[in-house]
Amino acid sequence: MPDVTPLNPRDPRQAGPYELLGRLGVGGQGVVYLGRDVQGRWVAVKVINVDLHQHPRAKSQFAKEIAAARRVAPFCTAQILFADVDGDLPYVVSEFIEGVTLQRLVRERGPVAGNPLHRLASLDRIAKASAGKAFDAKDPATIDEALVKVVSSF
Known part of the structure; x- marks a missing residue:
């Protein structure tokens, strides 16, 4: 298993159909988790720490960032697999590429x-x-x- 920090008691255990296994990192927008999809593949799941329902500008910016990331050539970055900006727990899922930070x-x-x-x-x-x-x-x-x-x- 990749180098992850264990989930803390306040971390979600699921984001949509993705099981969250541990923390990969924390940034200004939220937490990135190592997740597993329904086929058992590892994915990176970024859960946003802002209530996008209460902050329409943040929601718009998050949606723009996802759209921009989807336009990046596949050899340049991990590909976006799924995103939910409208749910109670906004998140984006990308390929997990194991490596050293x-x-x-x-x-x-x-x-x-x-x-x-x-x-x-x-x-x-x-x-x-x-x-x-x-x-x-x-x-x-x-x-x-x-x-x-x-x-x-x-």
């Missing part, structure tokens, strides 16, 4: 630099372009938030 890689091996960093930035540019976002190297909003935080912390 960027945070863990940096912690264990040190800062990413040189060609590996250029490859990461190139993949980010491709993903953003596939989603219809313009890339501006001077605008951190167009660069993946996690990459910005990791790189700028060194």
